[in-house]
Amino acid sequence: MNESIRTLVYVGVGLVAVFVAYASRPGLERPTPDKEIFNKPLFEKFTDPLAAKSLEIKQYDEDTARARSFMVAQERGQWVIPSHGGYPADAESQLRAVAETLADLKIIARIEATSTEHSRFGVVDPDKAEVGSTGVGTLITVQDAKGNDLVRLIVGKEAKREQGDAPNQRFVRKPTEDMVYVTTIDMSKLPMEFDKWIEKDLLKLSTFDVSRVTLKDYAVVPEQEGARIYLRHKPRMDASIDYDSSKGEWKLEEMFVYSRGEKTPSGLNDLEELNKQKLDDLRNGLGDLKIVDVKKKPGDLGGSLKVSKDKLTADEQEALVDFGFFPHSAADGSLEILGTNGEVVIDTKDGVEYVLRFGDIAPQAEVSSTTSKKADDTKKGEEEKVKINRYLFVTTQLAPSLLAPPQLEPLAEPAGPAAEPKPTEGEKKEGDAGKKDAKAEGEKKDETKPIDPAQAERERIKKENDRKLNEYHDKKKKADQRVAELNARFADWYYVVSEDVYKKIRLVRSDIVKEASTATTEGFGIDAFRKLEDEGPKGAAAPAAKPAAMPGLPSLPVQP
Numbered sequence: 001m002n003e004s005i006r007t008l009v010y011v012g013v014g015l016v017a018v019f020v021a022y023a024s025r026p027g028l029e030r031p032t033p034d035k036e037i038f039n040k041p042l043f044e045k046f047t048d049p050l051a052a053k054s055l056e057i058k059q060y061d062e063d064t065a066r067a068r069s070f071m072v073a074q075e076r077g078q079w080v081i082p083s084h085g086g087y088p089a090d091a092e093s094q095l096r097a098v099a100e101t102l103a104d105l106k107i108i109a110r111i112e113a114t115s116t117e118h119s120r121f122g123v124v125d126p127d128k129a130e131v132g133s134t135g136v137g138t139l140i141t142v143q144d145a146k147g148n149d150l151v152r153l154i155v156g157k158e159a160k161r162e163q164g165d166a167p168n169q170r171f172v173r174k175p176t177e178d179m180v181y182v183t184t185i186d187m188s189k190l191p192m193e194f195d196k197w198i199e200k201d202l203l204k205l206s207t208f209d210v211s212r213v214t215l216k217d218y219a220v221v222p223e224q225e226g227a228r229i230y231l232r233h234k235p236r237m238d239a240s241i242d243y244d245s246s247k248g249e250w251k252l253e254e255m256f257v258y259s260r261g262e263k264t265p266s267g268l269n270d271l272e273e274l275n276k277q278k279l280d281d282l283r284n285g286l287g288d289l290k291i292v293d294v295k296k297k298p299g300d301l302g303g304s305l306k307v308s309k310d311k312l313t314a315d316e317q318e319a320l321v322d323f324g325f326f327p328h329s330a331a332d333g334s335l336e337i338l339g340t341n342g343e344v345v346i347d348t349k350d351g352v353e354y355v356l357r358f359g360d361i362a363p364q365a366e367v368s369s370t371t372s373k374k375a376d377d378t379k380k381g382e383e384e385k386v387k388i389n390r391y392l393f394v395t396t397q398l399a400p401s402l403l404a405p406p407q408l409e410p411l412a413e414p415a416g417p418a419a420e421p422k423p424t425e426g427e428k429k430e431g432d433a434g435k436k437d438a439k440a441e442g443e444k445k446d447e448t449k450p451i452d453p454a455q456a457e458r459e460r461i462k463k464e465n466d467r468k469l470n471e472y473h474d475k476k477k478k479a480d481q482r483v484a485e486l487n488a489r490f491a492d493w494y495y496v497v498s499e500d501v502y503k504k505i506r507l508v509r510s511d512i513v514k515e516a517s518t519a520t521t522e523g524f525g526i527d528a529f530r531k532l533e534d535e536g537p538k539g540a541a542a543p544a545a546k547p548a549a550m551p552g553l554p555s556l557p558v559q560p
Contacts, residue, residue: 042105042172042183046142046150049099053145057192060126060136067126070192074145081197085296087493090199101189102142102151108169109182121171121180122156139175140190152176155185200290202394202495203354204486205346207287212253213279214240214345217508220326220338231326233338235263237509241279245349250279257509268513275514278507285504286346292389293362293496295323305355305395306334323391323494324359339393344505351479352486353399358506359391362496388499396486402476408465411458 054073061068071082072091079089111121118124119135129136135156142151156171159182168186173179191197217237223230239255252274257266268274298319301307307327312320312335317327320337327335339357346354364386 037107037110039106039108041103042107042153042174042181043103043151046103049096049103051144052095052099052142052150054141054143055095055098055190056139056141056143057190058126058139058141059192060124060129060133062134062136065129065131065133067129068192070194072197081194084194084294085493087198087294088489089197091197094197098189099142099150101186102140102153105153105172105183105185107181107183111171111180111182113178113180115178118156118173118178118180121173123154123171123173123180125154125175127175137173138187138190155187156180194293195291198291202289202291202392202497203286203346205286205348205352205354207283208245209348209350210243210245210283210286210346211349212240212242212347213282214238214347215507215512216343216345218338218342220328220340231328233328234258237266238263239509239512241274241512243279243283250274250276255509266509271516271518272513273516275512278511281504282344282507285501288501289497289505290501291495292498295391295494295496297492297494301337304337306330306332306336309333309335324361325357325391325393325494337393341390342506344507347399347401350482351399351402351475352482353397355395355397356505357393358502359393359494361499362389362391364388389496390499390502392495392497392502394490394495396483396490398476398479398483402472402479406468406472408468409461411461412454 054071056069056071058067058069060066069083072079072089072095073082074080075082075086079091079095080086081089081091113121119133122135122137124133124136126136126139137154137156140151140153140155141149144150152175154173154175156173159169159171166184168184169182170185170187172181172183172185215237216235217239218233218235220231220233223232235258237255237257240253242251242253243249244251252268255266255268256263258264298316299311299313301312301316301320312327320327324340326338326340328338330336337357339359341358341360343355343357346356348354
């Protein structure tokens with residue numbers, strides 16, 4: 001059997017299988033067994049996936065009668081998400097994979113249909129859907145750099161209904177045609193979730209590089225004075241805690257608490273210790289800080305923690321407050337942007353300092369019917385668990401450890417030659433003779449000069465100082481580059497992060513300080529307190545016997 005005959009046999013068998021499968025399904029038209037279209041590409045002219053420069057996915061929510069759209073596009077050489085204010089997308093390889101999938105779509109079958117029958121297959125155009133429309137499909141549009149359509153396809157219901165059918169078979173339609181086709185398309189490769197198209201790791205830091213954590217527990221609350229409402233910054237605690245990654249140990253550097261605006265040192269007493277578990281959870285939480293969503297910052301606020309008063313309009317201030325961030329008058333006359341729920345500062349070994357300021361809870365995002373309900377009949381209408389998220393302002397700067405050069409060891413001044421006593425006349429003659437003898441001896445013998453210990457020490461100190469300076473400048477240069485890179489990413493955005501991770505990171509004094517393990521043995525733990533209640537203090541006199549009740553009188557409780 002030659003190759004041509006074998007190909008015709010395979011095509012014929014495929015057409016018969018498709019015909020039998022669809023003919024046995026009640027309510028569906030039989031596909032036309034046309035060998036001219038079977039296994040042909042849906043979009044014959046779309047042959048170069050690299051030509052795809054934008055992708056739009058549009059869905060219609062029948063419950064709200066509203067269409068929602070997600071788009072990723074290349075603008076000025078960078079992939080961005082226009083539906084999210086132009087946030088940078090990690091989409092080049094992903095979009096290429098999508099384009100390759102769409103370019104490889106093959107026709108399995110076709111069904112003659114009229115526009116009134118499109119809802120049965122779920123291929124109604126979402127651009128033309130109205131209130132009460134049913135059977136609305138997902139519109140996928142891929143365009144080239146000039147805005148020309150490479151792919152425009154409405155994806156409808158699953159065509160697979162029986163066990164043994166090929167997976168991912170769906171009814172599809174081109175918006176300009178009434179004809180319905182069956183093709184294989186994996187819709188999981190075309191997600192509409194924002195976080196599926198971006199770099200989700202927000203901080204991009206290794207938790208092993210954390211060297212210090214500074215917790216600033218404060219709140220910004222509104223207070224009314226007369227007819228005006230003021231925002232008050234109310235600090236409660238500042239605590240700096242060092243972390244030794246080689247030992248996995250935390251050490252309290254300093255802690256202050258505030259009472260009525262007064263700042264007071266507050267270390268650990270003999271019965272307290274740091275809560276290592278909570279602090280380890282905080283450190284691990286930094287690695288779990290994933291981007292859920294983003295919001296564009298108002299105006300030219302950028303990544304700075306401070307802004308000039310004349311650069312922040314009333315509308316921009318109002319927009320800040322909506323996210324839970326407040327301009328607070330700083331000592332230098334500028335406005336410092338504070339989060340209503342405090343902040344956490346993280347120093348790393350490489351000299352980068354992250355500043356995280358926490359705002360309000362983010363409103364629950366709109367959830368389409370495709371994501372809020374389960375697809376199968378047994379769970380139809382079941383809502384997914386609502387997750388709470390929070391706004392975050394994040395920026396970076398050089399850590400204090402890199403703001404000043406290292407301390408250098410001073411070089412010892414070389415000692416001057418000691419003054420020699422003047423020789424006598426006899427000594428002069430002997431000396432002259434000695435010089436002649438030494439000169440003669442020197443001509444015969446090449447003597448090496450002895451090493452000066454003081455000079456050698458100076459050279460050692462100089463080399464060590466040079467090493468410290470070179471190491472410092474190299475580290476500072478790398479940290480400067482890293483800070484610039486991160487702030488370019490953070491500058492224009494408020495981030496939405498999980499409330500669960502926020503609770504791990506945003507700690508107060510009662511979280512980081514716990515009763516010391518020795519408190520019980522020392523007689524100050526909870527168990528010791530209960531024992532004290534039962535037995536009384538050590539050395540206390542035995543309680544006096546209760547007086548007997550007097551005959552004829554009721555017994556009254558004895559007051560201690």
